[in-house]
Amino acid sequence: MNLADLRAAREGGPKMAMLTCYDFTTARLMQEAGVPALLAGDSAANVILGYDSTLPVALDFMIELTAAVRRGAPLCFLVADMPFGSYGMGVSEGVRNVCQMVKRSGCDAVKLEVAAGHARLMRALADIGVATVAHIGLKPQSVGLVGSYRFQGRTAGEAAGIVALALQMEQAGVAAILLEAVPPEVAHAVMEQTTVPIIGCGAGSECHASVIVTQDGLGLTPHRPRFVPTLAEMSEPLREAFAAYVTAVQTGAYPTPAHDYVMPPREKAAFLEGDEKMERRLK
Numbered sequence: 001m002n003l004a005d006l007r008a009a010r011e012g013g014p015k016m017a018m019l020t021c022y023d024f025t026t027a028r029l030m031q032e033a034g035v036p037a038l039l040a041g042d043s044a045a046n047v048i049l050g051y052d053s054t055l056p057v058a059l060d061f062m063i064e065l066t067a068a069v070r071r072g073a074p075l076c077f078l079v080a081d082m083p084f085g086s087y088g089m090g091v092s093e094g095v096r097n098v099c100q101m102v103k104r105s106g107c108d109a110v111k112l113e114v115a116a117g118h119a120r121l122m123r124a125l126a127d128i129g130v131a132t133v134a135h136i137g138l139k140p141q142s143v144g145l146v147g148s149y150r151f152q153g154r155t156a157g158e159a160a161g162i163v164a165l166a167l168q169m170e171q172a173g174v175a176a177i178l179l180e181a182v183p184p185e186v187a188h189a190v191m192e193q194t195t196v197p198i199i200g201c202g203a204g205s206e207c208h209a210s211v212i213v214t215q216d217g218l219g220l221t222p223h224r225p226r227f228v229p230t231l232a233e234m235s236e237p238l239r240e241a242f243a244a245y246v247t248a249v250q251t252g253a254y255p256t257p258a259h260d261y262v263m264p265p266r267e268k269a270a271f272l273e274g275d276e277k278m279e280r281r282l283k
Helices: 003-010 024-033 059-072 091-105 116-127 140-146 156-171 184-193 235-251 265-282
Strands: 016-020 037-040 077-081 109-113 132-137 176-180 198-201 209-212
Touching: 003 016, 003 077, 016 077, 024 059, 037 059, 037 209, 059 077, 059 091, 077 091, 091 109, 091 116, 109 116, 109 140, 116 132, 116 156, 132 156, 156 176, 156 184, 176 184, 184 198
Parallel strands: 016 037, 016 209, 037 077, 077 109, 109 132, 132 176, 176 198, 198 209
Antiparallel strands: none
């Protein structure tokens, strides 16, 4: 899967499903299940590292995480998140850090949470051939400015600003736009006025692709956002499995001889004989 498949969704092809992924093992399973697109998201700060926001994760951490996902799912379309602080200090630094992400992780595209001031950076990245995804609407990296994780486009003015920003990002050469937590009317307007694929994250059913945080969909987080479907309820089965292991160890049910490694009989006899001689000498 690649960017052409996402563009085909824009032209009326099958909509693209995308899930967040943060490790090799899960990436392998997702590819085997037929998930076409993965987002190595900075939401790892929340669901993997336990932070209250996405702000603490570093660029090197995101590169290593994305590279692990790439190794697990070499056939998926892989988008990497650029973390907070990795592209806000100027165009040259932003380009340098994005190039590090692309070269070291093997991702297909990078996602940046953008404002109007990032247009020059997005143009510079497009000029050197980097596929970028402009993340607009609710931007978790801006929680310090916004004050809370509230949906965007609540007023006519906010909605118009989102549409204007989407147009500006398209003009700057982005490959796609991710819309997070906006009413469907806003997403519809963005799709009507732009020509790039729109990835929805709580942005209604019209978007050309949809992405959710996998742990939310599996019931592994304390609160599931209203737009996230229930893929499975995995928290209780996992708790039960962990508890069963504890009980097995405490009661002696595990490990059993079936779990032991077995020496060849001749080697075992020689070892035991030598061990007995050592014990006699020590006495």
